[in-house]
Amino acid sequence: MSTSQLRPFHTVLSAFSAGSDTPRAYLERCIERIESLEGAVGAFVHRSYAEARAAADQSTGRWASGKPLSRIDGMPVGVKDIIETVDAPTQHGSPIYTGAHSGRDAASVWAMRRAGAVIVGKTVTTEFAATEPRGTRNPHDLERTPGGSSSGSAAAVGAGMLPLALGTQVIGSILRPSSFCGCVGFKPTMGAINRGGSHDGLSQSAHGVLAASIEDAWISLREIADRVGGDPGYAGLFGPAEVPFAALPTRLIVLDTPGWRVATEQAKAQREGALARLARAGVALRSRQNDPVIEALEAALERANPVSRAINGWESVWPMGSYADKDAAKLSQSMQGRLAESLQMTLDDYRTLLAERLNARALYARLMSDHDGCLTLSAPGAAPKGLGSTGNPAFNVPASYLGTPAITLPVLQDESLPLGLQLIGAADQDARVFANARAISALFD
Numbered sequence: 001m002s003t004s005q006l007r008p009f010h011t012v013l014s015a016f017s018a019g020s021d022t023p024r025a026y027l028e029r030c031i032e033r034i035e036s037l038e039g040a041v042g043a044f045v046h047r048s049y050a051e052a053r054a055a056a057d058q059s060t061g062r063w064a065s066g067k068p069l070s071r072i073d074g075m076p077v078g079v080k081d082i083i084e085t086v087d088a089p090t091q092h093g094s095p096i097y098t099g100a101h102s103g104r105d106a107a108s109v110w111a112m113r114r115a116g117a118v119i120v121g122k123t124v125t126t127e128f129a130a131t132e133p134r135g136t137r138n139p140h141d142l143e144r145t146p147g148g149s150s151s152g153s154a155a156a157v158g159a160g161m162l163p164l165a166l167g168t169q170v171i172g173s174i175l176r177p178s179s180f181c182g183c184v185g186f187k188p189t190m191g192a193i194n195r196g197g198s199h200d201g202l203s204q205s206a207h208g209v210l211a212a213s214i215e216d217a218w219i220s221l222r223e224i225a226d227r228v229g230g231d232p233g234y235a236g237l238f239g240p241a242e243v244p245f246a247a248l249p250t251r252l253i254v255l256d257t258p259g260w261r262v263a264t265e266q267a268k269a270q271r272e273g274a275l276a277r278l279a280r281a282g283v284a285l286r287s288r289q290n291d292p293v294i295e296a297l298e299a300a301l302e303r304a305n306p307v308s309r310a311i312n313g314w315e316s317v318w319p320m321g322s323y324a325d326k327d328a329a330k331l332s333q334s335m336q337g338r339l340a341e342s343l344q345m346t347l348d349d350y351r352t353l354l355a356e357r358l359n360a361r362a363l364y365a366r367l368m369s370d371h372d373g374c375l376t377l378s379a380p381g382a383a384p385k386g387l388g389s390t391g392n393p394a395f396n397v398p399a400s401y402l403g404t405p406a407i408t409l410p411v412l413q414d415e416s417l418p419l420g421l422q423l424i425g426a427a428d429q430d431a432r433v434f435a436n437a438r439a440i441s442a443l444f445d
Contacts (some may be wrong), residue, residue, distance in 0.1 A: 006030065008213035009075045009163040010243075016063040016074065023059035023074025027052060027118055030076045034120075034161045042136045043156040045081050046088045047121035052076065055118040062116065071219045073116030078123040078156045078165030080149075082199040083207075085109050085119060092199050093125040093134050093149075095330045096323055106197025108166055108207055111227035112220070123152030123165055126390060128199060128320070129173060132332040133387055138180055140417050144383040147177030148390030153210045154181040158418070163212040164220055168198065170205040171308055172396025175408045175422060177210070179378035180391065182410045182418030184211045186221070186434075189427050190403035191234030193224055202315045204308060204400045214407075214441060218243045218434050239431025246438035249372035252278065253294055254287040255424070257301055257376055259394030264381035267419055270412040271377050274421050277443045278375070286371070293367055300360040304401040305394065307353050313342035314350040357401060364402050368426035372436060374398075378408040378420030395422060405430040407437045411444040 006029060015021035031049060038044060059074035068074070084090045084106040091097040104110075109119065124136045129149040136151040138144040139159035146155040150167030157165050158181025167174045169187045178185025186208050193207040200207060211217035221237055230236035254275060260268070275285060288295040320339045324331055331339070377395050384391055399406035404427050408420035423440065425433035 006033065006160045006163060006212065008216050009072070010213065010215040010219060013071065016068070017066075019064065023063065023118065024053065024056040026074065027056040027076050027120070030120065030162055033159070034156075037139065037159050037161060040137065040142055041139050041155050041159055043123055043152040043159065043161060044078070044121045045091060045124050045152070048088055048119060051087050052118050052120045059116050059118065068116060070115035070223050072112065072223050075117045075164060075220065076120045076162050077112060077117045078120055078153055078162050079109055080153050080165065080167050081122040081125045082129050082168060083109060083166055084197040085122065087119075088122050090122070093127040093129070093132070096327065102197070104197060107194040107228040108198070108224050111194075111224040114227055115223040117220075120162060123150070123156055125149050126151060127332050127335055129168055129170065130335060130338070131390060132334050133390055135387065137387065138383045140182060141383070144385050144417075145180065145387055145390050147180040147383065149173040150177050150210060151390065154178055154183060154185070157181065157183040157210045157212055164216050165210050167208055167210050168200045168205060169208060169396075169400055170200075170202050170312055171305070171400055172393030174208045174210060175378050175396040175399065175406060175420070176391055176393055178408045178410070179418065179420030180383035184214055184217050184410065185209075185408045185420070186211070186217045187399055187406050188221065188237060188430050189405045191231040192237040192405075192428070192430060193221060193230060194228040195231055196228070202312050204312065204403070206400070214434060214438055215243045235428070237430055238428050239434070244431045244435035244438070246442060247435040248281055248439040249283055249436045251284045251286065251371045253367060253371050253374040254285050255301075255374045255376040255398065256288065256298060257395050257398055258305070259377060259380050259392065262380045262392060262394060263377060264414055266414045267377055267379075267381040267412075270414065270419060271421070274412065275375070278440065281443060293363070297360070297363050297367060300363055301398050301401070303356065304360070304397045307356055308397055308401050310345065311350065311353050311357065313338055314345050317342050361402050364404070365426070373426065373433060374424040376422050376424070377412075378422040382414040382417035382419060399424045403427055405433045407433055409437055409441050411441060
């Protein structure tokens with residue numbers, strides 16, 4: 001399947017200002033591509049074309065009068081279907097919520113509308129943003145998974161249907177599908193983007209974006225944060241209003257993570273090639289082989305996945321237990337199994353897990369005092385064949401576990417299919433991650 005991209009949104013702003021292109025025309029190109037590919041890919045659960053066209057016309061008028069609301073005025077956006085929208089159902093990938101309307105926009109959607117963004121529709125998510133797939137296919141190979149749980153968002157952007165879609169991550173739900181579908185994925189620092197109105201309330205969850213470009217990702221998140229901030233009690237996304245200038249990192253940690261053991265040989269070779277580029281550019285690289293503190297972090301990350309899943313399970317006992325009491329038959333077998341395991345946990349079990357996670361975060365913070373970030377793969381290889389699994393999250397869970405910002409860059413390949421290079425930063429240093437990501441990405445141009 002052809003996956004040629006629309007132009008990233010930030011590249012058309014000058015044409016909007018000059019009147020040689022318009023938000024309505026840009027939207028129509030998106031709709032044309034959606035209609036061409038959606039039957040095969042299945043990225044959407046709901047499309048709001050009438051509302052989107054009306055919003056794009058209003059945006060076109062603002063650009064024509066020289067009064068756009070923001071840098072994302074007219075941007076077509078997809079919304080992951082665990083995030084509420086006033087004009088469409090929010091169904092959480094579950095028959096329990098079939099046709100359910102909340103009657104409001106989530107904080108991120110409300111902010112984007114106020115900035116002039118055009119909401120095109122709701123994108124497919126796995127069941128309650130967990131593991132059960134809901135049929136979306138990878139636009140680069142329809143026999144393969146797009147990843148999860150932001151599966152529809154990744155497929156829509158990776159196929160060139162949209163320049164950007166909202167996603168969420170608690171384990172690997174932004175980074176992994178971005179890697180599989182060949183787009184930029186960014187998971188901010190925990191709490192940096194307001195999650196109000198989203199089924200996204202676990203302690204490792206984060207609101208982020210899947211985008212056609214690094215620039216689109218930054219400006220959209222800044223426009224959201226400027227209007228609704230971060231989660232209550234958090235200071236929100238730090239960084240300049242404009243996209244941070246490209247700046248190569250000085251010192252990076254090379255992380256293996258448990259994913260290295262299951263990575264394909266080509267994926268490993270691709271990472272080593274990327275490291276060679278960075279070394280030639282003057283970036284100092286440290287790893288477990290030459291730093292005992294990094295080795296201690298690698299050891300701590302061995303349990304990142306099981307500890308994260310157990311924490312998530314305890315935090316999900318409600319509302320999952322309530323759903324099961326109401327109609328367990330509408331929960332997948334995998335969700336029922338996870339609920340059964342979580343019901344065996346105690347509060348003391350949960351406290352022990354939180355302490356283990358806190359220790360890992362303290363160790364990471366110690367390393368970040370004299371490093372710019374960590375570099376690793378975004379997935380063990382190309383998207384696996386079949387739609388029964390969303391893929392292995394081993395490379396993605398560290399950033400979620402540590403509560404830190406992470407970006408995946410679509411600069412590598414495995415089996416001639418997309419593979420992301422992942423950069424993980426320090427908490428609240430999201431802007432530095434973008435600056436470093438822009439410079440690293442340029443090494444592959």
